[in-house]
Amino acid sequence: MTVNPLVPLIARGEADRTTTLAALALEQSRVIPADRRAFLHLAQRATPAAPESAAFFTLLAEGEALAAERLGAFAAACGVAEGQSAAYEPLPGCQAYPAYVAWLALNASPAEAVLALTANFSTWGGYCATIAQGLRHHYAFTDEACAFFDFFAEPSAELEQRAAAAVQAGRDAGHLDEKRARGYARLLQSYEEMFWETLREPTHP
Template sequence: MTRTARELLETTTRDLAPDPRSNPLVPRIARGEADPAVLAALALEQRRVIPADRTAFLHLAERSTARPETAAYFTALADGEALAAEHLEVFAAACGVDDARARAHEPLPGCQSYPAYVAWLALNAEPADTVLALTANFSAWGGYCATIAEALRTHYGFAEEACAFFDFFAEPAPALDEAATTAVRTALDAGDLDETRARDHARLLQTYEAQFWTALAEQAQ
């Protein structure tokens, strides 16, 4: 029996969900045990990730002009990254990050492997396959952000506005979910989506996501 677009998205997300115990850093943040310096490092690394991902999403939208539903999904992602960048600056400032500290920061390869692969997808992958891969990965990222947002308030004394970056990604996004479903449905109907290839992309994204947290945790030791 052929699966619907929603079933395919849900199944892929479930099958590729990381073990909650595999993240070496977020549980420490959740308990308030991570040094505040690691929060600053998180902000500094995200200052590179967010604009890089936005550029990649815009390029994917440009490559999807023949598929308006797919282009709309990537445009929505790019718009979201622009808003997230504004929230990120507030979080970074609350962590004590200023221009001098940002210039002195040496980015961690393990943290930047994720946006590097998103850029690879933007250049090389089929946009429809990338919709499925990204949507599967966003579930794990959103869960981590929800945990961090709560910890920032509970253990680190951050003001509401300084938590907005993580709140943004943690909150349900029904419009984006619907855009992803529509894009996947259209691709399935047209025969444009390769599930095996999309799962490979999603698996690599999850691996690079794990490397991001591992690299931060190792730096903090």
Template sequence: MTDNPLVPLIAAGEAGLDTLAALALEQSRVIPADRRSFLNLAQRATSAAPASAAFFTLLAEGEVLAAERLGAFADACGVTRVQAAAYEPLPGCQAYPAYVAWLALNASPAEAVLALTANFSTWGGYCATIAEALRRHYGFTDEACAFFDFFAEPSPELDRRAQAALDESEPDRSRAHGYGRMLQAYEDQFWATLAERTP
């Protein structure tokens, strides 16, 4: 796991509700953006790489489920509809979905599969830590933690589809690993940007 300046603060109960609210609001922008990127990748892959298309379709469906769970977390953080409508996203948080969109336009489907899956375990670990901390230190309900629980759970079906995609089309691994490093750097930037909001 990379050095993440915010997750340890949440794990210790030291991040304020305003920071958690910002996390919810930034995710409310990330999720629909990533979903559109995954659908674009699925469309690109449909004819030549159907296994990759199936992988990206499952990712897009997962973003829909995540969006359904995010509202309860935002509510628990005290986010109102007025605040949500007026919120201006932070560039450091939105660099990650912007790069996913870049991959959707420029990477081969197999390269995008490999780059994205390289980051899944790190993201899942962060979510597991946050879910546990929200219950322990912030008194959040299971419903309010469901967004993080969703990503913390292993997905054998997603792993199976990723492997099928990589078996179907051999990616340029050097390029794909470079893409993965960029994704990880932008994810680190996401957390660092939010951590700056915590005194």
């Protein structure tokens, strides 16, 4: 994965609050519900033939719902006004990632989707931890305003266990083409890089 172009700016307090950070909040307001629906669809597809994958995606969907509850405080701290989210025009470069997650929900085997998604978990968690620290130190954001990033920064042993069980069950059942899953993971990582690169450009929500 290439060097993230935006997270270091937030870590140094150099990202503009009302443009770049507000755009991050507004883009996430579209990403989170889209990913949640994709995970619920994957959980449905995996039931009953792949219960381990179903359990993994159900937990992911529950996590997205919890994250959505925390996003509003971050958006408010960035100066996003009430009603601004509904009027916001999302950026194609930011929405490529959830679009591909939706593609995986329709086309990948559940076990392959598990492997593809988990390949980037630690990187995403690290980004969130760095962002939360930068928001506190340079923007004086409260714990409530940072809670969205704190949530994703915290490792989940349960999620890791369910992912491992789903991948192993997929292997055992012959439903996991690891080369294909690695290809899915590579594309997901590229789309995430596109997300951050797009936000790095001057944006005015």
